[in-house]
Amino acid sequence: MKQGAKTAKSRKIRKRARTYDAHRERQRRRILDAASDLFDRRGIDRVTMAEITAASGVQPSTMYQYFSSKDDVVWAIVGELMQDKSGIAIEAMKDPRNALARITALLDMMASDLSQNPEKVRFMAQFDAIYARDWPVERLLSLESQIHPEPFQFFGELIRDGIADGSLRPDLDPDLTMHAVINAVIGAQRRLASLGSKVETEYGKPIGELLRESIRVLLLGLRGPGNSTELTGKSRTKKRSS
Amino acid sequence: MKQGAKTAKSRKIRKRARTYDAHRERQRRRILDAASDLFDRRGIDRVTMAEITAASGVQPSTMYQYFSSKDDVVWAIVGELMQDKSGIAIEAMKDPRNALARITALLDMMASDLSQNPEKVRFMAQFDAIYARDWPVERLLSLESQIHPEPFQFFGELIRDGIADGSLRPDLDPDLTMHAVINAVIGAQRRLASLGSKVETEYGKPIGELLRESIRVLLLGLRGPGNSTELTGKSRTKKRSS
DNA sequence: TACAAATTCGAAATACTATTTCGAATTTCG
DNA sequence: CGAAATTCGAAATAGTATTTCGAATTTGTA
Numbered sequence: 001m002k003q004g005a006k007t008a009k010s011r012k013i014r015k016r017a018r019t020y021d022a023h024r025e026r027q028r029r030r031i032l033d034a035a036s037d038l039f040d041r042r043g044i045d046r047v048t049m050a051e052i053t054a055a056s057g058v059q060p061s062t063m064y065q066y067f068s069s070k071d072d073v074v075w076a077i078v079g080e081l082m083q084d085k086s087g088i089a090i091e092a093m094k095d096p097r098n099a100l101a102r103i104t105a106l107l108d109m110m111a112s113d114l115s116q117n118p119e120k121v122r123f124m125a126q127f128d129a130i131y132a133r134d135w136p137v138e139r140l141l142s143l144e145s146q147i148h149p150e151p152f153q154f155f156g157e158l159i160r161d162g163i164a165d166g167s168l169r170p171d172l173d174p175d176l177t178m179h180a181v182i183n184a185v186i187g188a189q190r191r192l193a194s195l196g197s198k199v200e201t202e203y204g205k206p207i208g209e210l211l212r213e214s215i216r217v218l219l220l221g222l223r224g225p226g227n228s229t230e231l232t233g234k235s236r237t238k239k240r241s242s
Numbered sequence: 243m244k245q246g247a248k249t250a251k252s253r254k255i256r257k258r259a260r261t262y263d264a265h266r267e268r269q270r271r272r273i274l275d276a277a278s279d280l281f282d283r284r285g286i287d288r289v290t291m292a293e294i295t296a297a298s299g300v301q302p303s304t305m306y307q308y309f310s311s312k313d314d315v316v317w318a319i320v321g322e323l324m325q326d327k328s329g330i331a332i333e334a335m336k337d338p339r340n341a342l343a344r345i346t347a348l349l350d351m352m353a354s355d356l357s358q359n360p361e362k363v364r365f366m367a368q369f370d371a372i373y374a375r376d377w378p379v380e381r382l383l384s385l386e387s388q389i390h391p392e393p394f395q396f397f398g399e400l401i402r403d404g405i406a407d408g409s410l411r412p413d414l415d416p417d418l419t420m421h422a423v424i425n426a427v428i429g430a431q432r433r434l435a436s437l438g439s440k441v442e443t444e445y446g447k448p449i450g451e452l453l454r455e456s457i458r459v460l461l462l463g464l465r466g467p468g469n470s471t472e473l474t475g476k477s478r479t480k481k482r483s484s
Numbered sequence: 485t486a487c488a489a490a491t492t493c494g495a496a497a498t499a500c501t502a503t504t505t506c507g508a509a510t511t512t513c514g
Numbered sequence: 515c516g517a518a519a520t521t522c523g524a525a526a527t528a529g530t531a532t533t534t535c536g537a538a539t540t541t542g543t544a
Binding site for chain 1: 285287288364367368370371372374375376411415417418419421422423425426427428429430431432433434436437438439440445446447451452453455456458459460461462463464
């Protein structure tokens with residue numbers, strides 16, 4: 001349906017020949033942007049289709065020509081978000097020093113994400129809680145595999161590398177530990193986003209700070225006997241990373 | 243409406259005088275049990291009031307005489323769950339050895355909870371994601387404070403005790419660390435419950451095992467320099483670490 | 485025991501909501 | 515130009531939470 005459509009609007013000559021597709025892209029974007037904004041501000045389940053159509057300026061009948069249901073809209077937004085995040089994550093993992101440094105960069109990225117886009121994180125938390133369980137595994141798998149082909153092996157390698165280069169403690173389980181750590185950080189991140197200001201008023205600390213402390217403890221637990229205080233201290237106070 | 247009503251059903255003599263109240267209690271229970279079961283099996287948002295009334299054997303009109311809305315039902319169940327869990331948690335924290343042992347007991351309890359009642363945990367995850375943010379802070383606070391009066395000071399003390407007795411590393415922040423750790427474990431626990439079987443089929447490990455690994459890493463990160471292997475390999479199945 | 489209060493039922497009514505349908509009007513394509 | 519794609523408007527369908535009310539039943543009490 002949309003294969004050769006997005007190569008580029010090369011010149012005016014081509015532009016006319018692609019008006020249908022280009023228009024469809026624009027409409028789709030308008031709908032997704034409007035929906036995303038509403039979801040962020042009010043939560044998935046409190047947003048009605050009528051509101052989405054109103055905010056995006058199309059009629060319901062048009063709406064359903066782009067998305068077959070409200071769930072479909074949610075799914076599309078989730079897909080885009082995951083795509084974005086995984087790109088950033090892969091970038092963050094380029095650190096050449098050692099495995100611990102790469103893990104640190106990845107987790108720091110998640111903390112920044114919470115501080116900068118708490119609404120998006122909250123949206124993903126709602127997705128997990130409401131939809132993820134019932135939707136067919138294939139749908140999730142196809143999305144995820146399209147993003148990171150082999151996360152299992154990859155995470156396993158990471159732990160193995162770290163044990164080899166001495167940055168991680170040697171008694172970690174390559175098939176388990178990295179998944180457990182990532183899940184803990186994502187879980188903490190999304191819970192903080194869900195509770196939002198409630199946490200801040202009750203605990204007196206910004207949610208970003210709480211998550212960074214969780215990450216600090218986890219990294220301390222991963223660290224090999226060698227590097228005692230190397231990465232421990234006030235870790236992420238953003239210095240000019242050259 | 244129901245002040246001096248629940249002291250006790252002393253004798254048969256009294257029993258008759260309290261039939262109204264007793265009946266109301268029973269009805270309330272029937273509704274909550276039926277609703278809880280449905281929520282566990284299908285998720286909060288997929289359960290209709292009609293189903294709840296059918297399952298509990300009352301008419302809608304009767305239903306709304308006990309709970310003013312579906313949210314009200316959800317809230318009541320959350321309240322009971324929190325009450326239960328906090329009782330168990332307080333019990334688990336009685337370990338007299340040292341602060342690290344108490345924290346370990348608390349986190350282990352959460353892992354057992356996930357393994358034994360994944361549906362309940364999932365229910366709480368949905369509550370957090372869908373409701374917790376919008377509901378008035380006072381409502382959450384009144385519930386929580388009724389359960390554990392001073393969690394802040396309590397958690398702070400725990401860290402301070404641990405630093406004093408040497409079981410925790412000395413550079414932890416009494417006002418921050420324990421909250422961060424608890425939040426990470428609860429977040430991980432609820433995320434695993436939300437994703438449920440999906441995690442198991444994709445990662446090939448039961449969710450309980452993943453959570454226990456997260457907890458193991460966190461505890462390693464908390465541990466003071468003194469007790470190297472003391473509590474590490476303990477609850478974690480095999481692995482005679484030496 | 486008789487009467488008032490509390491509880492339940494049944495059934496219908498209201499007000500939202502997601503989703504569909506269809507024909508007419510407009511724009512794009514070949 | 516004529517066919518195809520797109521949008522609109524407006525109304526229709528079906529499912530949902532919540533309310534209302536009078537009749538029937540049970541319980542409390544004088």
